[in-house]
Amino acid sequence: MVNSSQSKRKFSKYSKAKKQVEAIKGFYNHLTTYLLVNAGLFLLNSNILDFFEKNGENTVKFLDWLHWNIIATPLIWGVGLLFHGLYVFKFKSILLKDLKPKILKDWEEKQIQKFMEEDQMDSEGYR
Structure with missing residues (x-):
């Protein structure tokens, strides 16, 4: 006969391990999305700038703003991704x-x- 406290501990360990796996999966989903979106932004960077130049939005201020936003998005998002990774892998024992x-x-x-x-x-x- 299995002791009740042993089964509770086993379930608790299982539950904790399952949460950790879900957290890791969440991080990898976040990383995949980050890579795909930002790869697309960098691949389309010149096309996006050309599109606006050809359609009348050729003011230097607007194009500079657009260019910096295309650069800032991966940087700011990357900081968030870094903190997500640190939480999942480094500080996993801290809830x-x-x-x-x-x-x-x-x-x-x-x-x-x-x-x-x-x-x-x-x-x-x-x-």
Whole structure:
């Protein structure tokens, strides 16, 4: 007969491992999207600039703005991707809930209690 606490620990380990796999998959999906979108931007960079030049938007300010936006998108997004990767691979033992301020944790706990009480009252009302 399997001990109840052993099965709970096994389920907890399984659940934690499954969450980690989901986090890694999420990172790789993010990375794939980043690479595809930014490769497309860089491949189309000259075509996009030529399109606007030929269609009357040939002011230097606009073209400079467009060019810098095509460059800034992968840079800013890359910073976000870097933090995503660091969280998934380096700081995987730190849960986001551990980084929340106490006031937010307290508020979430109050909301959970509130909804549990409402569910309890609803279930008692339907008996």
